[in-house]
Amino acid sequence: MRSLERLLRPKSIAVIGGGTWCRNVIGECRKAGFDGALWPVHPSRDEIGGVKALRSVEDLPSAPDAVFVGVNRNATIDVVGILARLGAGGAICFASGFSEATRELSDGADLQAALVDAAGDMPILGPNCYGFLNALDGAALWPDQHGLTPVSRGVAIIAQSSNIALNLTMQTRGLPIAYLMTAGNQAQTGLSVIGNALLDDDRVTAIGLYIEGLDDLAAFQAFARRAHALGKPVVALKIGRSEASQAATVSHTASLAGSTAGSDALFRRLGIARVGSLPALLETLKLMHVAGPLASANIASMSCSGGEASLIADTAVGRDVTFPPLTAPQRTALAEALGPRVALANPLDYHTYIWGDEAAMSRCYTAMMQGDISLGLVILDIPRQDRCAADAWLMVFDAVEAAQKATGKQMAILSSLPELMPEAIATDLMSRGIVPLCGFDEALTSIEAAALLGKPLSPAPVHLPGTVSNPRRLEEMEAKALLQRYGLRIPASRSAGTPEAAARAAEKIGFPVVLKGMGIAHKTEAGAVVLNLASACEVHRAADTMPANGFLIEQMISGTLVELLVGIVRDPAHGYVLTLAAGGTLTELLEDSASLIVPVDEPDILRALESLRIGRVLKGYRGQPACDESAIVAAVLAVQDLALGAPVEEVEINPLLCGRDFAIAADALVRLGGN
Structure with a gap:
């Protein structure tokens, strides 16, 4: 693996080219406080960005640690070749017109291959890439303005979209961003390699990913497992559909496993928290930076408003978060702090009787944090400080800090709107070890993610799907005979x-x-x-x-109680995706499915079955007999054994007829490769 040490933490930076983008790189390095050597290169200009320019790459006084290559796509290949021969530490390839533009430019893919060949062992990011910001050391190989400020520790974000990355630098939520990386086309260096390099920096607390497509499943798995071993949480926002899922449409399984099911299952398997929006990504990273993973999603909510208590409770409906009921000791301590006129519950509306009384608020928060609680939320919206006085609100921070120290439990201040958590206040809260969260929905998403990240990682590695050449669909009788050899029961x-x-x-x-x-x-x-x-x-x-x-x-099989779908699709981006769902004519009607990444074991299968709405019927619903779950598990494992033992593109059993003492495949579809 190529080392990115010199590129990411350079002592010298060269900037090749003379356009606005290159002038901006010089300016941003100066603004960020970079104190190493800066070497602009241009064949005819005397200076760029106020720094004396060299005439050619060969005139560089020594091999630079990091280079921003801001010339056209053809010239980029020549420059990268020279830099590689000089022994440069790495380069940012800013130009576009490579493999991302193959529809418009017939030579795009060939030029990208030539670029990789020219780089040799020298690391390159891109092409079609903005570069990166290192706010720890003041290195800004970045051709535009940005919103980062120097930090001593923080999270790292890797984005496959340069514009999304730029927007993330403008956040005002108080999140300290140590590195902001863009990957571009990932022609040579993908997000997994970048992620591994960032894990090496002890100042990085967590890693956020904005993913359009995984670079390499094996490398990504290695990165995720290493991050977990180092205790550095990974949070991902994944967009789009994998190419394999778009193409594989023969079976119902392919449809169910399409879209985000494969990546969701992979991320769960690798201990990566997936979120669905940029605000949720930022809030989850903030929670990870301050608190790290949570032991559970058991939370206590405290506010001086019944409306806020109701709203947080409603927002939690359908989520994997829990408000544990109050224990007797909690009730006693709360009654002493609040008096007889407050209804005691979790979420708690503690009214305004103790507003402005720091000691009473601290006793209230301390009482709520007793018992099996992983995180305490104090809902507090800071008034506009340009129009209002906020002293009474700021007093709450001291009470929360005292409760956190008294209980050893993590506390957070939650604002209902981002505007009501000013950046300076968010930064102050983090310096106290208190999590500043913005928005009820994003906060609960971050708590769900933190609880997921607190779970142990599956020790079994993901099965890496090989190439399947010229897959053909077997006739049903042939497919069933093949599955029967792996242990599946058929009529x-x-x-x-x-x-x-x-x-x-x-x-x-x-x-x-x-x-x-x-x-x-x-x-x-x-x-x-x-x-x-x-x-x-x-x-x-x-x-x-x-x-x-x-x-x-x-x-004709009689005695069927439930029909299930069991299928596996080969998804090169995410592995073999196993789908369990309501089967037969209910597959599309119920849209009741669960996806896992192969290999799975019996506990995995039973948990997935239990997560289905139809899972209650499997166990016997309203007096009806239960299905033989051991037979169902055996059928699923038989399908998995086929996928692991043969060049399978996809396999589907639909329906799997489930009864009191059987699980029999009524229909089977198999697409098998020739290799």
Whole structure:
């Protein structure tokens, strides 16, 4: 792995080019307090940004640690080649027109390959990349203005969008950003390598990712596991769909596993918290910076308003956060602090009787933090300080700090709106070890994420899917026979080429039977499935009208209590994605599914089944018998064994018929590669 040490923490910086962007790099380095050597390079200008310019790259006094290459795409390749031969520490490739523009420029991919070849062992970021900001050491290889200020420690953010990265620097939430990195096309150096380099800096407390696509699954897994081992939480905002999920549309599984299901499952597996918005990313990183992962999502909420207490309770509905009921000792201590006129509950509306009484507020907060609580929220909106006096509000900070010290429990001040948590106040709170959170929704998202990050990591590595060449869809009978070899139970069956042969086959199996048309992926939608046929005549008549050239006749399974979908899709970006869902005709209607990353074990499968809405039916709902969960687990593991043991593109059992003592595959779809 190429070392990024010199590039990220340079003692000397060269800037190649003379446009506005290059002048800005010089200016931003000066503004950030960079005290190393600055070497602008331009063939005809005497100075750039007030610094004397050199005529060519060869005129550099020594090999620079970091270089901003701000010339056109063709010249970029030449410059990078020279820098590599000089032994430079690394380069930012600002130019666009490479692989990101292959639709517009036919040579884009070839130029990107030439750029990587020219770089050799020298690290490069980009192309099509703004560069990075190091607010710890004052290095700003950045061609635009930004909002970062010097910090002594903080979070690192890696973004695949330079404009998103720029916007994040303008946040006023008090989040200390130590590094702001952009990855561009990830032609040579992807976010996993960048992330690993940032983990080496002890001043980095957590890492945030804005991801459009993973660079390399194996490298990303190694980065995530190393971050977890070092105790540095990783929070990700992932957008878009993987290319594999967009292309794989034969089965219901591919549809269910598309969009964000694969990345969600991968991030859970690797102990990465996924959030859905930029504000949530910033708030979660803030919580990680101050407090780190939480042991649980058990929280206490305190406010002097019934409206705020109700709003936080409503916002928590449907989330994995809990307001534990008050214990007897809590009630006693709260009654002593608040008097008899306050209804005691969690969330707590402590009214305004103790407003302005710092000691009483401290006793109230301390009492609420007793018991099994991981985080205490004190809801407080700071008045506009340009129009109002805020002294009474600021007194709350001292009371919260005292309660935090008295209990050893993490506390946070939560504002309902970002505008009501001024940046200077947020910074002051963090210096006290108190988390300043902005917005109820984002705060609860950050708490969910922090509790997820507090869970132990699965020791089993993600199975890395290999290449599957020329996948073909097996006929159902062939697919079932293959799955049966891996331990899956299937109905008794026979194939037939004519209605007459189908009728004879049914008699040999025994009635009732199911008749299916062969060569059709979604048989129900095509009218190619007829159930519960009770005689040879019914089979012949049904086959005669079915739009198929061949037939599959199967034993009709009775006693089914629940139908499930079990499927696996090969997603090169995220691994093999296992999907469990309500099956049969309910798959699209209920949209009730759970996705996991292979390999899984029995506890993983049981937890996923329990998370489904239909999971209650599996256990016996309203007096109905329960399904045989051990048989269901065995069926899922059989499907997994096939995916691990053969070049599978996708496999789906839908429905898996589940009864009191069986789990039998009624339908199977397998796409298998030729290798």
